[in-house]
Amino acid sequence: FLRVPIVTNHVELNLLNTTALDNGQVDYIKQRYMRPLAASPLASGRIENGTDELAVRVRIKLQEIAIKYSTNIESIAVAWLIKLGALPLIGTTSEPRIANIVAAFSIELNNQDWYEIYQSSKQDIF
Template identity: 35%
Template sequence: MQRVNLTPDLTFSRLVYGMWRIGDDADTSPKHVQAKIEACLSQGITTMDQADIYGGYTAEAVLGNALKASPGLRDKLEIVTKCDIVAPAGRHSAARVKHYDTSAAHITASVEASLTDMGTDHVDLLLIHRPDPLIDPDETGPALDALVTSGKVRAVGVSNFRPWDFSLLQSSMENNLVTNQIEMSLLATDTFVNGDLAYLQERMVSPMAWSPLGGGRLMDGSKPELLAALKRIGAEHGVDETAVAVAWLLRHPAAILPVMGTNSLERIAKIADATKFEMDRQTWFELYTLAIGREVA
């Protein structure tokens, strides 16, 4: 499995396992969660993507229970988590309204709660989950820097930020923001032409892609010609259509890291199939053309 350098001493597997729905599985036992992680590790997938809000603030503890039950497993992983969304659920059930909080106090408290729930002394990457209209970069930036200095967080980044949001936060930080996790797929192609991806490429920041299969909608037949092409290309390379859709993202020179989320052990075992072939330029544009519904100008 190819690895991507986010900092000189932090590398991620090119494919990332997303744990958004890990708490929704019928079996959340440490043994079953460990089986998912081991299925990832057997393919060279070492990076796990979490967030405090996942599962109504329960998903991190599901992972933590598995790590506690299997000493030594944590050392094989890189853990990503996120903060700043406050929803009326779990530990934030008293909140009157869903909102964002990028205050130093909230970020620090969120990290402490994440460390406790996951039973670890550090996370490898902390992301600000959503842009906060009330962000004070002179408060948020130093708070993130302090977490890096403390060793509780190895690196920091953002998620769903536009270029101006990214620049604003970066302007008040000593440490570099090392990624922006944004929606990218054959059903979410705007970022390839609206400047979001170009901005990151210019700064040599490797982006992460959430929902690389469009939340499953890519495979539901709503775009029959696109799905047929994915299946045909997959058959030509001995992989299924989901692998082709992910390979489409991997083909981009920005070194995109797709975040693959599934609770199925069978599907987890096939995540790395996307790396089994390299897509040529014309095939990339064939799929892009079908995705946007027109020939490029």
């Protein structure tokens, strides 16, 4: 149908919405195309400011890991996506937030930290 091949896909993906990872969409995109584009990588500010149980639980873990890497929670949240192979699709005009996202590209999360962050996003801790 298309004369130009599809080379990526964007899905909502962040630590407060891991559905695309959990249901295999991210794996499919990576196998079929290239790198998925992660829309709303900071969950529209909920990662930093959300008051619901999930946001608070994830933020606590991000704060713990951020100290280890001498950075902030936004950079760690985006570094988590980058390690997954996704590219963050940002929609902010906030210069500090953009700087935090850029900083994420220089953070190399180890596998244990990546998994602990992911685990914090699950309702049922496995």
